[in-house]
Amino acid sequence: MGQTAGEFVRETKYLDGRITADGRDGWPVQPDRYRLVVARACPWANRTMIVRRLLGLEPVLSMGICGPEHDARSWTFDLDPGEVDPVLGIHWLREAFEKAVPGYDRGVTVPAIVDIPSGAVVTADFPHITLDMEQEWTAYHRPGAPDLYPAPLRDEIEEVSGHVYRDVNNGVYRCGFASSQAAYDEAYARLFARLDWLEQRLADRRYLVGDTITEADVRLWTTLARFDAVYQGHFKCNRNKLAEMPVLWAYARDLFQTPGFGDTIDFVQTKQHYYRVHTSLNPSKIVPDGPDLSGWLTPHGRAALGGRPFGDGTPPGPVQPTEVVPVANTALAA
Numbered sequence: 455m456g457q458t459a460g461e462f463v464r465e466t467k468y469l470d471g472r473i474t475a476d477g478r479d480g481w482p483v484q485p486d487r488y489r490l491v492v493a494r495a496c497p498w499a500n501r502t503m504i505v506r507r508l509l510g511l512e513p514v515l516s517m518g519i520c521g522p523e524h525d526a527r528s529w530t531f532d533l534d535p536g537e538v539d540p541v542l543g544i545h546w547l548r549e550a551f552e553k554a555v556p557g558y559d560r561g562v563t564v565p566a567i568v569d570i571p572s573g574a575v576v577t578a579d580f581p582h583i584t585l586d587m588e589q590e591w592t593a594y595h596r597p598g599a600p601d602l603y604p605a606p607l608r609d610e611i612e613e614v615s616g617h618v619y620r621d622v623n624n625g626v627y628r629c630g631f632a633s634s635q636a637a638y639d640e641a642y643a644r645l646f647a648r649l650d651w652l653e654q655r656l657a658d659r660r661y662l663v664g665d666t667i668t669e670a671d672v673r674l675w676t677t678l679a680r681f682d683a684v685y686q687g688h689f690k691c692n693r694n695k696l697a698e699m700p701v702l703w704a705y706a707r708d709l710f711q712t713p714g715f716g717d718t719i720d721f722v723q724t725k726q727h728y729y730r731v732h733t734s735l736n737p738s739k740i741v742p743d744g745p746d747l748s749g750w751l752t753p754h755g756r757a758a759l760g761g762r763p764f765g766d767g768t769p770p771g772p773v774q775p776t777e778v779v780p781v782a783n784t785a786l787a788a
């Protein structure tokens with residue numbers, strides 16, 4: 455496909471070390487050796503937070519949380535005491551990228567996994583981070599951890615996710631950051647055509663692929679979770695709200711109410727990030743007060759479709775006390 459003038463093109467060349475069970479890339483899976491760095495706002499980081507929770511990796515892979523805003527230089531650990539990450543001992547996430555590559559000159563992005571002994575980023579390659587948690591960290595999965603990437607379903611998961619990535623996950627950014635009317639029109643048309651397709655696909659099946667939660671659901675859901683709060687307004691994805699698509703809205707609520715999904719979401723930080731960081735789109739930096747979030751907690755009725763959320767496994771336990779989202783920043787505050 456040719457490029458449209460003014461089209462948003464995502465930079466995807468980041469540090470991409472692989473943490474593996476056999477350590478073939480020099481980064482063996484080891485408890486307490488690595489720190490996952492995220493920001494609550496970021497949909498790509500949100501995937502890693504959800505998968506870490508579903509698989510029960512919290513005791514072996516700790517998590518540092520950057521504040522919602524960053525400048526052109528870097529995300530920072532401004533939510534921590536003294537504005538320093540208590541494990542890595544740094545304020546700027548950039549420091550960990552520069553430890554890995556002196557003079558590092560590309561994006562300082564989340565999610566990232568840092569090697570704690572050296573303080574250097576191993577990977578900021580979000581697609582492999584969740585796949586490696588699923589396939590390489592198996593020795594440390596909790597009892598009852600679900601199989602999020604079942605071998606017989608991988609082709610279908612990747613096929614569906616390919617459409618979802620292009621048209622929805624990255625599609626909302628292609629709407630928001632288009633710099634020509636034609637590029638925006640094209641991204642908008644693709645986004646809503648794909649949401650219509652998903653509305654149909656999910657009408658008689660509880661999950662995207664197979665009858666359990668998989669990596670495909672995690673990937674789609676982090677965009678849906680931000681849709682009405684951010685993308686609908688800020689990125690001009692406004693044919694309709696998610697809450698006006700009955701099937702997708704019920705699907706999104708079903709997962710929101712599933713342990714490991716909704717409990718990772720901080721709506722306040724998410725809105726602050728998008729509306730204050732993207733000053734080219736929102737020069738006043740005013741953060742909207744809406745929308746009303748109480749709908750996220752209403753019954754979804756999706757259990758009637760069958761499906762087994764965790765397959766032969768079980769839901770994850772409670773959120774680690776240090777990682778609980780303050781009630782004021784959740785749908786419960788509505």
Ligand SMILES: N[C@@H](CCC(=O)N[C@@H](CS)C(=O)NCC(=O)O)C(=O)O
Pocket residue numbers: 464465466467468495496497498526561562563564565579580
């Ligand atoms: N850019 C990465 C995904 C991660 C990403 O874009 N994260 C955003 C937050 S949602 C970020 O860290 N942006 C900071 C920056 O680019 O300076 C990719 O597409 O491979």
